[in-house]
Amino acid sequence: MTLRVIAIDGPAASGKSSTAAAVARRLGWAHLDSGALYRAITLAALDNVGEQGAGSGEQWSAVRIVALAEELPVRLVLVDEVFRPEVAGVDVEQAIRSERVTHRVSGLAAIPEVRHWVNVRQREAVLGHPGGVVVDGRDIGTVVFPDAPLKVFLTASPEERARRRLAQAGEGAAGQIDPERLRRETEALAARDRADATRRVAPLRAAADAVRLDTTRLSLDDQVGRVVALARQRFPG
């Protein structure tokens, strides 16, 4: 049987999650944002291990964090076709977007045992949902679902991604983004791209058979439309 999964990967602020959510709605499939699981474990560790233990990558104890994720537990719950992160029975979709979590999550996502735990949860979620799941992240097409029939790798220039990120944060809503602010955000994103692409575990890269979609000049509607069209070809009927 064909695995009904669409893998959407790409760098920070490339529009992966918005695209994946909209594609899932159009197809009547579920949506799973894998970054949300990394964020939920980070939140759980910060709240239970404490800020002291949550320093650089080396200071996190892999065994302790995975045990914590099992015990609390950290899990994904399907609500209206969206897999939502929960910690100890509490929905944390809002809490995981805080600056405190954003600041710490990449250190935790660099731990192989944590990545393994997250990957097992993702595979369980997809196998338990035969109707189909759109999964977005950094390593979905390369590591988590290398057998996904449709893999999409979204890109956009660092400047365009910086512009979108600032607009999303409410800056320059009228199209008036301060050029210096834009330059700094563009540099920060380019630096994060380099770090993500060169990290030792599961570096960000496109799978050999991924469809690359440069969204620099595409609207969200256009990029969603392209992925939905590809999905209808790959998953007929």
Ligand code: DC
């Ligand atoms: O997409 P995001 O910003 O919510 O992701 C949060 C962090 O998790 C980010 O540092 C990248 C990491 N991540 C990852 O390493 N692999 C994934 N499949 C998804 C996210």
